[in-house]
Amino acid sequence: MKYVIVVALLFVLFSLGQALFYLVKGKGQSGNTVKFLTVRIIASVVLFLLILLAMKMGWVVPHGIKMVPAG
Amino acid sequence: MSEVNADQYFVPHKARWPIVGSIGLTATVLGAAHVLNSETTVTPWLMYAGLIIILVMMFGWFGEVIKESEEGLYNTGVDTSFRMGMIWFIFSEVMFFACFFGALFYARTLSVPWLGGEGTGLSTNEVLWNGYEGVWPTNGPAALGGHFEVLDPFHLPLINTMLLLTSSVTVTIAHHAMRANHRSQTVIWLVATVLLGAAFMYLQVTEYIEAYHLNLTLESGIYGSTFFMLTGFHGMHVTLGAIMLAVITVRVAKGHFKPDRHFGFEAVAWYWHFVDVVWLGLFIFVYIL
Amino acid sequence: MGHDSHDHKPKGFVNRWLMTTNHKDIGTLYLVFAFAMFITGGAMAMIIRLELFQPGLQFVEPDFFNQMTTMHALIMVFGAVMPAFVGLANWMIPMMIGAPDMALPRMNNWSFWILPFAFALLGSTLFMDGGAPAGGWTMYPPLVLQGGKNVAYLVFAVHLMGISSIMGAINVIATIMNMRAPNVGYLNMPLFVWTWLITAFLLIAVMPVLAGAVTMLLTDRYFGTSFFNAAGGGDPVLFQHIFWFFGHPEVYIMILPSFGVVSEIIPTFARKPLFGYVSMVYATAGIAFLSFIVWAHHMFSVGMPLGGELYFMYATMMIAVPTGVKIFNWVATMWKGAMTFETPMLFSLAFVVLFTIGGFSGVMMALAPVDLQYHDTYFIVAHFHYVLVPGAIFAIIAAAYYWLPKWSGHMYSERLGKIHFWWSTISVNVLFFPQHFLGLAGMPRRIPDYSTQFAEFNMMSSIGGFAFGLAQVFFIYIVVKTVRGGKKAEANAWGDAKGLEWTVPSPAPHHTFDEFGPVDLKKMAHGEVH
Numbered sequence: 001m002k003y004v005i006v007v008a009l010l011f012v013l014f015s016l017g018q019a020l021f022y023l024v025k026g027k028g029q030s031g032n033t034v035k036f037l038t039v040r041i042i043a044s045v046v047l048f049l050l051i052l053l054a055m056k057m058g059w060v061v062p063h064g065i066k067m068v069p070a071g
Numbered sequence: 072m073s074e075v076n077a078d079q080y081f082v083p084h085k086a087r088w089p090i091v092g093s094i095g096l097t098a099t100v101l102g103a104a105h106v107l108n109s110e111t112t113v114t115p116w117l118m119y120a121g122l123i124i125i126l127v128m129m130f131g132w133f134g135e136v137i138k139e140s141e142e143g144l145y146n147t148g149v150d151t152s153f154r155m156g157m158i159w160f161i162f163s164e165v166m167f168f169a170c171f172f173g174a175l176f177y178a179r180t181l182s183v184p185w186l187g188g189e190g191t192g193l194s195t196n197e198v199l200w201n202g203y204e205g206v207w208p209t210n211g212p213a214a215l216g217g218h219f220e221v222l223d224p225f226h227l228p229l230i231n232t233m234l235l236l237t238s239s240v241t242v243t244i245a246h247h248a249m250r251a252n253h254r255s256q257t258v259i260w261l262v263a264t265v266l267l268g269a270a271f272m273y274l275q276v277t278e279y280i281e282a283y284h285l286n287l288t289l290e291s292g293i294y295g296s297t298f299f300m301l302t303g304f305h306g307m308h309v310t311l312g313a314i315m316l317a318v319i320t321v322r323v324a325k326g327h328f329k330p331d332r333h334f335g336f337e338a339v340a341w342y343w344h345f346v347d348v349v350w351l352g353l354f355i356f357v358y359i360l
Numbered sequence: 361m362g363h364d365s366h367d368h369k370p371k372g373f374v375n376r377w378l379m380t381t382n383h384k385d386i387g388t389l390y391l392v393f394a395f396a397m398f399i400t401g402g403a404m405a406m407i408i409r410l411e412l413f414q415p416g417l418q419f420v421e422p423d424f425f426n427q428m429t430t431m432h433a434l435i436m437v438f439g440a441v442m443p444a445f446v447g448l449a450n451w452m453i454p455m456m457i458g459a460p461d462m463a464l465p466r467m468n469n470w471s472f473w474i475l476p477f478a479f480a481l482l483g484s485t486l487f488m489d490g491g492a493p494a495g496g497w498t499m500y501p502p503l504v505l506q507g508g509k510n511v512a513y514l515v516f517a518v519h520l521m522g523i524s525s526i527m528g529a530i531n532v533i534a535t536i537m538n539m540r541a542p543n544v545g546y547l548n549m550p551l552f553v554w555t556w557l558i559t560a561f562l563l564i565a566v567m568p569v570l571a572g573a574v575t576m577l578l579t580d581r582y583f584g585t586s587f588f589n590a591a592g593g594g595d596p597v598l599f600q601h602i603f604w605f606f607g608h609p610e611v612y613i614m615i616l617p618s619f620g621v622v623s624e625i626i627p628t629f630a631r632k633p634l635f636g637y638v639s640m641v642y643a644t645a646g647i648a649f650l651s652f653i654v655w656a657h658h659m660f661s662v663g664m665p666l667g668g669e670l671y672f673m674y675a676t677m678m679i680a681v682p683t684g685v686k687i688f689n690w691v692a693t694m695w696k697g698a699m700t701f702e703t704p705m706l707f708s709l710a711f712v713v714l715f716t717i718g719g720f721s722g723v724m725m726a727l728a729p730v731d732l733q734y735h736d737t738y739f740i741v742a743h744f745h746y747v748l749v750p751g752a753i754f755a756i757i758a759a760a761y762y763w764l765p766k767w768s769g770h771m772y773s774e775r776l777g778k779i780h781f782w783w784s785t786i787s788v789n790v791l792f793f794p795q796h797f798l799g800l801a802g803m804p805r806r807i808p809d810y811s812t813q814f815a816e817f818n819m820m821s822s823i824g825g826f827a828f829g830l831a832q833v834f835f836i837y838i839v840v841k842t843v844r845g846g847k848k849a850e851a852n853a854w855g856d857a858k859g860l861e862w863t864v865p866s867p868a869p870h871h872t873f874d875e876f877g878p879v880d881l882k883k884m885a886h887g888e889v890h
């Protein structure tokens with residue numbers, strides 16, 4: 001699960017980078033920049049929901065040690 | 072092939088502000104160094120004066136550039152130069168954060184386990200830090216700063232993540248509105264973004280206060296160091312981004328930018344996305360994993 | 361200097377220099393500043409060599425000696441070599457690619473005008489209680505944190521230098537990528553421009569890392585953090601990793617532009633185009649890439665997992681391959697060329713030979729098991745001084761002689777130039793070659809006193825040092841004399857040198873290539889290579 005999260009984060013970074021690329025390339029026409037920024041924000045929200053789900057289901061525990069319920 | 076138009080590339084003939092900036096920077100760090108060394112020859116006012124000079128410099132410098140831009144002095148070549156300046160500045164920021172993330176990863180995966188006796192750290196652990204287990208989060212074998220508790224990631228950090236993600240959504244909506252030339256909508260969504268950013272900063276301060284109540288301080292060993300330095304530098308960047316967004320909002324309200332020509336807007340919007348992604352990384356690596 | 365009315369040079373110090381946006385004036389500022397720092401750092405080296413002239417403590421306190429070694433390095437690296445190359449970049453890059461100026465002229469001004477303040481801050485520590493930083497330029501904790509008040513000043517000065525370097529590098533990249541004349545492609549660019557493009561990339565990648573590292577030093581010292589404190593779970597070795605992740609690319613930041621300079625000069629005086637232009641570009645990029653993945657070879661003796669030692673050893677040895685390509689290409693450029701030996705060519709030839717000596721001792725130290733013996737001895741000192749003094753500094757001097765006619769409009773005296781060359785080259789070898797033997801015999805570096813068996817070689821080295829220092833004072837005389845007057849230089853000062861800078865008059869007018877448009881590719885050194 002950890003790895004899924006890290007890979008998703010890398011994807012977010014990648015689309016952010018693509019947006020940056022088109023920020024420099026696109027002369028005045030921000031079509032691509034805004035497209036990739038939209039991709040990146042959607043991906044981030046999905047990643048966030050994934051983290052929430054993972055923690056709810058106990059697939060990921062903060063720092064791997066804390067808050068283990070007794071039962 | 073080169074991308075500059077054949078018309079004149081604008082070269083300003085006088086740069087008044089750089090030397091002001093240098094004086095401001097020097098005053099700031101000189102004042103800060105005096106404060107850090109608890110010297111009484113110069114009061115902290117030198118530092119504040121320096122910061123004010125830097126602010127004046129930024130207003131003056133950017134004001135000059137904005138004026139020239141609105142006067143139409145900049146051709147596409149100048150525009151591209153600014154874009155390149157921006158992208159490489161961002162790259163340097165990425166490397167700066169990478170340095171602190173690197174310190175975090177090094178401590179978590181190498182130095183703390185070594186202190187706990189893993190690998191070649193066996194005798195170090197036996198002789199120097201006998202009994203230390205090296206489990207993250209830690210304030211080290213000497214338990215510097217005393218016992219501390221970590222913050223519950225489900226509480227403030229979670230709310231903060233939602234705030235910042237929402238602010239990125241609103242800035243994206245503003246971006247789309249800008250391109251569709253809906254000026255008043257752009258302003259509304261930008262204001263929402265700035266407010267969300269301010270709320271984030273407010274909660275971040277609250278969180279720090281809470282952390283100090285849990286005895287999690289800057290002096291709480293390597294965990295406290297990495298936690299506060301990473302979130303602290305991130306907070307500084309959020310503040311900077313929010314100020315830039317506020318300036319952009321005023322400019323949009325004043326009628327600057329065009330649907331097909333708004334680099335200043337895009338750069339700031341992108342910067343905000345960048346700050347948000349850094350936070351996601353922090354949330355994942357500092358609070359959760 | 362010629363003072364034509366159509367030149368539009370602003371009048372008065374404040375207008376002309378303080379507020380300038382002109383790449384040539386800013387280049388001059390950088391070069392003059394770098395030279396002043398070179399003499400300052402050199403004076404510190406003279407104190408070091410004076411103390412080491414004989415065994416025993418003669419002239420200075422050990423702590424002051426340590427301050428000298430630290431400040432000498434910081435000033436030479438950040439104050440002399442790097443600004444000198446930025447100065448050359450400012451002067452030459454726009455002229456070499458047919459651009460009207462640097463891409464971001466105001467920021468260009470700021471990158472220079474931070475430097476005097478940064479070095480005033482650093483230099484002021486010499487006069488404080490506890491003196492200047494004395495823990496070595498590498499600033500290793502915990503030693504450096506035990507300095508007095510200077511830690512804060514050191515850290516802030518490094519921050520300011522970093523800001524300056526990053527802004528300078530951003531400007532270079534934007535200029536090269538965006539301001540080339542319309543028909544100049546990347547593979548038409550002179551090699552000096554290419555090497556600077558790659559150097560600028562390295563600068564932006566590593567200066568923030570250094571800034572982060574010294575920030576951690578600052579908080580460890582004043583705010584109680586534990587980045588480099590094992591008791592708190594940190595690790596002093598972490599600093600060394602971060603520092604050398606910056607530090608290794610940094611040494612290439614100082615040498616890649618030298619490669620560029622030499623690659624301009626040798627073809628001119630061999631009267632042949634550069635051999636293997638494209639391979640030179642790739643080799644430069646290869647060296648730059650490798651510089652990011654070899655940093656821990658500076659730390660073989662600090663303790664690392666065995667796998668790490670082996671990896672860093674092999675990766676480091678790989679650097680010899682692209683470097684060898686370069687040496688080969690320079691030699692092949694001269695092969696059957698109609699060579700003449702003017703001063704810039706002499707310095708370039710000395711560069712090729714003496715830099716290679718430094719390169720070979722580098723390969724020796726790349727071997728982890730052998731390095732355990734060399735580490736922290738004078739062998740290291742000899743190695744990096746061979747690559748930096750007859751390497752980087754010689755390249756800068758060669759560049760100064762090569763382009764001085766273009767800058768000042770006058771030819772320097774060839775006779776004085778040759779005297780300067782032989783004086784420098786002989787003395788630099790007397791200075792540094794014996795240090796190899798000292799190191800192999802076990803003399804540690806950064807130490808004011810030594811055992812008597814090292815006396816002869818140290819005395820020899822000191823004599824070479826004084827002679828070399830004096831030679832550079834002589835260089836000031838030559839430069840000042842040339843700027844003041846002398847034989848008028850032609851537009852193409854070397855007769856048939858290639859490059860756009862030789863198509864404009866000498867001295868270069870205040871503004872060049874204002875009429876932005878295509879340039880004559882045949883005039884460029886590599887204009888027709890494809």
